[in-house]
Amino acid sequence: MAADRPALAIPQTDPRAGYLAQRTAIDAAIARVLDSGSYILGREVESFEAAFANFLGVAHAVGVASGTDAIEIALRACEIGSGDLVFTVSHTAVATVAAIERAGATPVLVDVEPGTYTMASRELARALETPPSGRPAAVLPVHIYGQPAELSALTDIACAYGLRLIEDCAQSHGALYRGAAVGSFGDLACFSFYPTKNLGALGDGGMVVTNDSALATALHELREYGWRERYVSASRGINSRLDPIQAAILGIKLRSLPAGNARRQAIADRYDAGLRGLPLVLPARRPQASHVFHQYVIRLAARDPLREALRAAGIGSGVHYPVPVHQQPAYSGRLTCGPSGLGVTERAAPQILSLPIFPELSDDAVDRVIASIQGFFDRAPLQC
Numbered sequence: 008m009a010a011d012r013p014a015l016a017i018p019q020t021d022p023r024a025g026y027l028a029q030r031t032a033i034d035a036a037i038a039r040v041l042d043s044g045s046y047i048l049g050r051e052v053e054s055f056e057a058a059f060a061n062f063l064g065v066a067h068a069v070g071v072a073s074g075t076d077a078i079e080i081a082l083r084a085c086e087i088g089s090g091d092l093v094f095t096v097s098h099t100a101v102a103t104v105a106a107i108e109r110a111g112a113t114p115v116l117v118d119v120e121p122g123t124y125t126m127a128s129r130e131l132a133r134a135l136e137t138p139p140s141g142r143p144a145a146v147l148p149v150h151i152y153g154q155p156a157e158l159s160a161l162t163d164i165a166c167a168y169g170l171r172l173i174e175d176c177a178q179s180h181g182a183l184y185r186g187a188a189v190g191s192f193g194d195l196a197c198f199s200f201y202p203t204k205n206l207g208a209l210g211d212g213g214m215v216v217t218n219d220s221a222l223a224t225a226l227h228e229l230r231e232y233g234w235r236e237r238y239v240s241a242s243r244g245i246n247s248r249l250d251p252i253q254a255a256i257l258g259i260k261l262r263s264l265p266a267g268n269a270r271r272q273a274i275a276d277r278y279d280a281g282l283r284g285l286p287l288v289l290p291a292r293r294p295q296a297s298h299v300f301h302q303y304v305i306r307l308a309a310r311d312p313l314r315e316a317l318r319a320a321g322i323g324s325g326v327h328y329p330v331p332v333h334q335q336p337a338y339s340g341r342l343t344c345g346p347s348g349l350g351v352t353e354r355a356a357p358q359i360l361s362l363p364i365f366p367e368l369s370d371d372a373v374d375r376v377i378a379s380i381q382g383f384f385d386r387a388p389l390q391c
């Protein structure tokens with residue numbers, strides 16, 4: 008963030024507010040770890056892993072150093088690597104695709120649904136009917152913005168083709184699909200605890216969850232040098248462990264995650280009511296799912312002028328994400344996409360805008376954002 012810019016009156020996100028809201032408990036948890044003398048894995052990590060697995064309703068949770076590592080390690084636990092195709096989306100954080108490549112596999116990008124921006128199952132089916140060269144190995148949908156992807160159709164397709172289903176839950180801690188938590192549907196699911204996520208650490212962190220105990224064993228090995236027992240590397244592992252200080256902080260923050268998600272949903276409802284009728288597209292909500300609104304994303308052609316007007320009013324906003332992965336400099340021209348291309352993804356990128364949303368955001372601040380957007384359209388020339 009540019010140092011010469013004044014702090015925004017209403018930021019788009021505010022991880023510090025999440026810390027301050029529970030400062031006493033978090034400071035005590037950090038002090039407890041420092042006093043324990045145990046600074047790698049150990050009880051703090053195990054107890055958070057157990058709490059998180061219990062929260063999701065899964066059998067195993069394995070803490071790792073980041074969400075990106077979680078995806079790489081999940082793929083490697085399935086022995087997916089060189090020559091294997093992993094079907095995912097381009098409308099995501101670059102981390103999703105970067106992790107697939109780090110595992111040595113080949114990402115195949117399929118387009119998203121225009122309403123929810125999650126993987127379009129028809130496009131996945133089409134891509135599998137005429138796959139590029141390689142062995143189709145996994146489907147990796149992203150529950151983007153906190154909204155579950157169309158899991159029933161994606162699961163059916165994964166089963167029909169004998170593919171692993173690996174969920175990218177980095178934005179969807181606590182979201183439900185047909186009453187069950189996302190992360191409990193796939194063979195494996197990957198979470199990030201990046202500070203601004205719905206469940207955020209005060210630093211980096213990630214988690215892989217699974218109901219399969221053989222996969223859990225592989226995950227434990229991979230995150231720590233491939234050790235099956237200390238100093239005996241049974242597989243070619245890496246070093247990617249969840250830090251115990253972060254685990255202790257996350258244990259505190261997990262308790263307030265349901266309330267935080269409920270507050271995000273209340274903010275989303277308030278935006279929906281206040282923005283209805285304006286010439287912009289409000290977030291779609293999938294029936295039979297509960298959206299936890301990691302982001303509240305509107306869509307309009309005049310995205311950049313609105314963004315500037317909000318900034319002038321001291322209101323932050325974000326774009327998630329401004330450039331699809333396949334158009335990023337490191338990836339452009341060399342990634343494989345599905346047969347019908349990525350038109351929905353490409354048309355969305357210049358029009359999407361993420362409004363301020365985080366649990367500590369007040370109703371008054373939400374109303375000021377709504378009023379600024381209304382004011383923008385009142386001043387704008389009439390559109391046909």
Ligand SMILES: *Cc1c(COP(=O)(O)O)cnc(C)c1O
Nearest residue numbers: 073074075100102103177199201
């Ligand atoms: C944040 C995020 C990641 C990466 O998580 P890190 O912890 O930053 O490595 C992966 N996928 C999605 C969809 C994300 O939002």
